[in-house]
Amino acid sequence: MIIAVDGPTASGKGTIARALAEHFRLPVLDTGLLYRAVGYQTQLDHGDADNAADALAACDFPDSLLDDPALRYETTGGLASRVSVHPQVRAALFQRQVDFANQPGGAILDGRDIGTVIAPHADAKLFVTASADVRAHRRHAEMLGRGVDVTFDAVLADVHARDARDTGRADAPLLRAPDAMLLDNSDMPRDAAIAAAIAFVEARR
Numbered sequence: 073m074i075i076a077v078d079g080p081t082a083s084g085k086g087t088i089a090r091a092l093a094e095h096f097r098l099p100v101l102d103t104g105l106l107y108r109a110v111g112y113q114t115q116l117d118h119g120d121a122d123n124a125a126d127a128l129a130a131c132d133f134p135d136s137l138l139d140d141p142a143l144r145y146e147t148t149g150g151l152a153s154r155v156s157v158h159p160q161v162r163a164a165l166f167q168r169q170v171d172f173a174n175q176p177g178g179a180i181l182d183g184r185d186i187g188t189v190i191a192p193h194a195d196a197k198l199f200v201t202a203s204a205d206v207r208a209h210r211r212h213a214e215m216l217g218r219g220v221d222v223t224f225d226a227v228l229a230d231v232h233a234r235d236a237r238d239t240g241r242a243d244a245p246l247l248r249a250p251d252a253m254l255l256d257n258s259d260m261p262r263d264a265a266i267a268a269a270i271a272f273v274e275a276r277r
């Protein structure tokens with residue numbers, strides 16, 4: 073069984089993907105981490121992340137980079153969304169994701185284009201979202217909890233910028249696949265969203 077979980081930044085898609093992985097005992101790949109690694113490596117090598125050729129060269133990042141806590145930083149998410157607009161970068165990361173999806177026994181992937189590009193044949197697709205305001209509030213609280221000194225307005229501006237870049241790019245934009253379940257959790261507690269996702273996947277087995 074292949075499960076595709078897509079959605080915008082801070083929508084809770086990672087939480088839902090991990091909960092599904094535990095429930096259905098399937099391996100899970102956070103594909104955002106691959107783009108984060110490329111963005112981080114490009115910035116490290118060249119001091120900015122906007123050049124397509126530099127970003128393509130960074131797709132050869134060492135596997136150990138995926139464990140680097142720096143990939144989780146907000147700033148790295150911004151770098152990831154910059155390099156992810158380049159079709160060359162998306163092509164370079166394509167096969168790795170397809171191979172993960174097609175491993176025997178099944179898999180769960182979360183990202184932006186899993187249900188549309190990486191695994192259009194997935195058995196169950198979810199599009200996880202929440203209003204920009206709710207997503208920014210959640211991210212702001214989480215950042216304050218980690219001791220990051222940031223204003224709500226700055227977080228909201230970042231959420232809007234990431235949304236604009238992810239939905240506006242020409243290649244594999246963030247898009248709900250027509251056959252994806254829309255899971256808008258703006259007014260839903262976390263456990264209810266997880267339960268809804270599990271029930272949807274169960275029904276597709």
Ligand code: C5P
Nearest residue numbers: 103104105107149152153156183184185
């Ligand atoms: O999901 P996460 O916030 O870690 O992703 C970081 C960035 O990587 C996204 O804003 C998006 O631009 C890019 N990305 C993508 N396609 C994916 C996963 C992430 O373009 N499948």
